Amino acid sequence: MTAFLGHTGRITLNGLYSGSTVCVLMVETVNWMLVQPLRGKGLRVRSTVEHFVEFGVRSMPIVGLICFLIGAIMAMQSAYSLEQWGATRLIANLVGVSALRELAPLMAAILITGRCGAAITAEIGTMKVAEEIDALHVMGLNPTKFLVVPKFLAMLLALPCVTVLSMLIMILGGYTVSVLLIGLDTQLYFEQTASALATKDLVTGLVKSVFFAVVICWVGVYRGFKVEGGAEGVGKQTTASVVNAIFLIILVDLVWTTLFYFI
Amino acid sequence: MQQDVPTTQSDIHLEVHDLVVKYGDRTVLKKVNFEVNRGEVLVILGGSGCGKSTLLRNLVGLMRPYSGQILINGKDFTGMNEEERMALRKRMGMCFQGSALFNSMTIGENVALPLREHTRLENSTIEIMTRIKLELVGLGGFDTYMPSELSGGMKKRAGLARAMAMDPEIIFYDEPSAGLDPIVAADLDMLIRKMQHTFNLTSVVVTHEMESVKLIADRVLMLDKGEVVGYGTLDELRQTDHPFVQQFFERRPNEEGGDEATYLQALTGNQN
Numbered sequence: 001m002t003a004f005l006g007h008t009g010r011i012t013l014n015g016l017y018s019g020s021t022v023c024v025l026m027v028e029t030v031n032w033m034l035v036q037p038l039r040g041k042g043l044r045v046r047s048t049v050e051h052f053v054e055f056g057v058r059s060m061p062i063v064g065l066i067c068f069l070i071g072a073i074m075a076m077q078s079a080y081s082l083e084q085w086g087a088t089r090l091i092a093n094l095v096g097v098s099a100l101r102e103l104a105p106l107m108a109a110i111l112i113t114g115r116c117g118a119a120i121t122a123e124i125g126t127m128k129v130a131e132e133i134d135a136l137h138v139m140g141l142n143p144t145k146f147l148v149v150p151k152f153l154a155m156l157l158a159l160p161c162v163t164v165l166s167m168l169i170m171i172l173g174g175y176t177v178s179v180l181l182i183g184l185d186t187q188l189y190f191e192q193t194a195s196a197l198a199t200k201d202l203v204t205g206l207v208k209s210v211f212f213a214v215v216i217c218w219v220g221v222y223r224g225f226k227v228e229g230g231a232e233g234v235g236k237q238t239t240a241s242v243v244n245a246i247f248l249i250i251l252v253d254l255v256w257t258t259l260f261y262f263i
Numbered sequence: 264m265q266q267d268v269p270t271t272q273s274d275i276h277l278e279v280h281d282l283v284v285k286y287g288d289r290t291v292l293k294k295v296n297f298e299v300n301r302g303e304v305l306v307i308l309g310g311s312g313c314g315k316s317t318l319l320r321n322l323v324g325l326m327r328p329y330s331g332q333i334l335i336n337g338k339d340f341t342g343m344n345e346e347e348r349m350a351l352r353k354r355m356g357m358c359f360q361g362s363a364l365f366n367s368m369t370i371g372e373n374v375a376l377p378l379r380e381h382t383r384l385e386n387s388t389i390e391i392m393t394r395i396k397l398e399l400v401g402l403g404g405f406d407t408y409m410p411s412e413l414s415g416g417m418k419k420r421a422g423l424a425r426a427m428a429m430d431p432e433i434i435f436y437d438e439p440s441a442g443l444d445p446i447v448a449a450d451l452d453m454l455i456r457k458m459q460h461t462f463n464l465t466s467v468v469v470t471h472e473m474e475s476v477k478l479i480a481d482r483v484l485m486l487d488k489g490e491v492v493g494y495g496t497l498d499e500l501r502q503t504d505h506p507f508v509q510q511f512f513e514r515r516p517n518e519e520g521g522d523e524a525t526y527l528q529a530l531t532g533n534q535n
Contacts, residue, residue, distance in 0.1 A: 127365075135363040138323050139377050139425075140352040 022222055025144075029152055029218075032145040047150035055116045056158030060165065063111050067166040070107060071095060071173025079182050088182055092192035095174030100201040101260070104166040106253055109212035112159060113245045117220040120151055121241040124224025125234040133225075152217045159213035160206050167205060204260045211252050219245040275337075276301040276433060276465045277322070282331035284317055284489075291317050292489045294331070299482075301432075302463040304455070306476050309486035310511070315469045316360075318486070319437055322467065323357050324348050335433070353381055356426030356434040360441055362418040364410040370397065370421045371406030377428045396424040400454060416447035423454065433465040434458070440472050452478045473512070485511070 037043050078094045124147060127133050136143050171193060178184040223241035227233045277299040284292040291314045299305045309315045320326045322333060324340060333340045335351060343351070364373050375393045378384060384392070397403055400420040410418060419439060426434055439455065440448035452475050459466050459479075468479060476483060476497060483500050485493035487507045493500045500508060 130366070131359045131361055131363040132365055134320075134325055135357070135359060135365075137325055138352060138355065138357040139380075140349040141377075141380055142349075 018222075022218065025148075025218065025222060025225075028144045029148050029221075032142065033149045033152060036145070043153070044146065044150045048153045051151050051154030052158050054119075055112065055154050056161055059112055059115055059158070059162055062115070063108050063162055063166055064169050066111060067099075067104060067107055067170045068173040068176075070103060071099060071170035071175075072177040073173075074098065074103070074170075075174040075177040075182070079178075088178075088184060089188060089192055091174065091178050091182065091184065092189045093196035095178075096171055096193040096196050097201060099167050099170035099174070100197060100205045102205075102253075102257065104170050105163050105205045105208040105212060106249070107170075108159065108163045108166045109209065109216065109249050110246055112155075112162065113216050113242055113249065116155070117216045117245045118238050118242050120217065120220030121224040121227075121238045122234055124221060125227030125237055128225065128227050129230055129234060148217075148221050151221065155213045155217045156210065159216070160209045163205060163209040164202075167202075200260075204256070208253060208256050211256065212249050215248045215252060216245050219248060274301045275299070276303075276335070277467070278332075278334040278337075279322075280332040280334070282318070282321065282333065283329045284314070284321060284326065285329045290329075290489060292321075292328075295486075295489075295491055297484050297491070297494055299465055299467060301465055302459065303481045304459050304466045304468060304479050306480040306483045307467065307469045307486065308471065308476055308483055308511070310471060313486045314489040315471075315486050316437060319435055319467070319469050323355060323435055324352065353377075353429055354432050356429070356431035358419065358422045358426050358434070358436045358439060360438040362410070362422035364418060364421055364425070366410050368410075369406060370402065370408050370410065370413070370424075373410070373421065374406075374425045374428050377425070381429065392428070396427050397421070399427065399458075400424045416443050416451065419443070419451060420454070423458070427458065430462070431464070433467070436466065436468040436470075438470055439468060440470065440475050445474070448472065448475065449478070455479050473514070 033043075074095050075091050078091050079088055082088050082090055082094075124133075127147070133143050136146055175186075175189050175193075178189055179186055220241050223237040223244070227237045275298050279295055279297050282292055282295040283290065295318065297305070307315045307318060317326070321328050328341060331341070338351075340348070340351065364370070365376070368376070371390075371393050374396050375389050378389045378392060382389075393406060394403065397406055400423050402417060402420050402424060405413070405417070405421070410421070413421065436455065439451050443451065455466060455468065456479055458464050466479075468475070470476065480497055482495060483493065483497055484491060485500065485508055492505050493503055493508045501512065503509075
């Protein structure tokens with residue numbers, strides 16, 4: 001019984017401690033991203049652009065390919081059910097709406113977590129192990145300004161861009177299958193898609209993607225700074241970073257999907 | 264190799280009073296006291312795990328001590344807020360054990376980084392200053408190399424060039440000769456001497472190499488299990504009869520076996 005209570009207590013304390021660490025990190029990041037630049041302390045533009053290229057442009061091929069396939073799979077899968085009612089034209093509605101509202105933001109976020117969230121953790125973790133973070137401190141350079149803010153800004157810009165492109169590619173995937181295999185008419189498909197979609201669907205997807213970007217970055221950075229020991233520590237935290245980020249993304253997704261259902 | 268550095272009695276650059284450092288419940292440093300004059304080389308000597316690296320981390324402000332004071336130029340470094348610390352750090356340099364060069368940047372960019380971030384100098388001026396610093400440590404022409412392309416000794420030199428970038432008043436070295444062959448290590452010792460001599464640079468060197476100590480030390484602070492066991496010039500230290508100091512100088516191993524009861528206790532894990 002005592003052991004159980006002690007265990008629960010320790011878990012709670014650890015949870016509170018990491019919660020407070022994350023909060024401190026958030027405040028620091030926002031401070032160096034929004035407040036300090038106004039005081040003339042500057043942003044690291046070049047590093048931000050480099051990270052944007054890495055997170056956004058270089059992620060596009062793999063994210064695009066997978067989203068195309070998911071679009072195709074969705075079209076095939078819905079055809080299976082809709083055929084029974086002779087309503088195959090509704091494939092367009094189904095693919096379009098789920099791509100914009102749900103699947104494109106989610107797939108893009110999960111793939112970028114694996115690709116870039118892990119890279120963020122590994123980079124910061126390796127720097128910590130090699131005393132490079134200490135070196136920044138000693139040189140009077142703030143690691144948050146120097147390492148975190150460029151990644152954060154880049155992710156905040158890159159993920160929505162990738163998401164919008166993924167939406168288009170996913171619809172294209174659905175279209176390809178519908179026209180080639182199911183025999184829908186091209187014009188009909190696009191008319192159906194256009195009639196099914198509203199601006200609200202796009203906004204839903206974009207709002208989600210912004211929040212996913214925040215989750216990926218903060219989990220990545222938090223885990224990176226938590227690295228201790230050597231290469232093994234980097235590996236452990238990188239794994240934890242990806243698992244935590246994906247879990248939180250799904251959780252945030254659930255919250256927003258519920259909210260948007262009622263709005 | 265003892266140079267006569269012109270110092271006056273009152274010109275104390277770095278003072279440490281009753282420094283206590285704890286990791287959780289474990290006390291790592293117990294009431295450490297010492298001072299370093301301007302332009303002097305102090306060597307912090309001790310075995311592995313004696314707290315010498317911890318002491319250094321406290322001196323540069325990477326850790327906050329449990330109690331005690333660190334005064335730099337007479338100002339209390341431990342009580343400062345982050346902004347004041349940052350300002351003071353621009354006048355400090357540190358050479359890390361593993362050089363801690365930024366692996367994503369070239370050697371030149373590494374050395375130029377503090378200048379780019381802390382000064383408003385023209386790009387061309389920064390480039391010239393970078394080359395001067397690299398020349399100073401014998402790495403002229405290496406500015407476009409990546410850290411991974413350099414040998415261990417060269418990396419340490421590059422780390423020194425970066426530490427010297429802002430023309431510091433005081434410089435800290437963490438195990439400068441660790442992992443280097445004797446010739447390269449001796450070269451680095453000479454470099455430490457040269458820097459101190461040319462720029463009247465106050466230097467604090469953490470090491471466990473007796474050979475380096477003979478070459479570079481003006482004064483030596485010897486630590487054992489977090490306590491100061493010797494403090495003075497090398498000759499003064501040789502005169503003391505503290506068993507640990509003598510053992511260290513004579514490079515004698517610890518007595519084997521020890522107390523039989525303690526040994527049994529350690530084996531069985533019995534706390535009684």
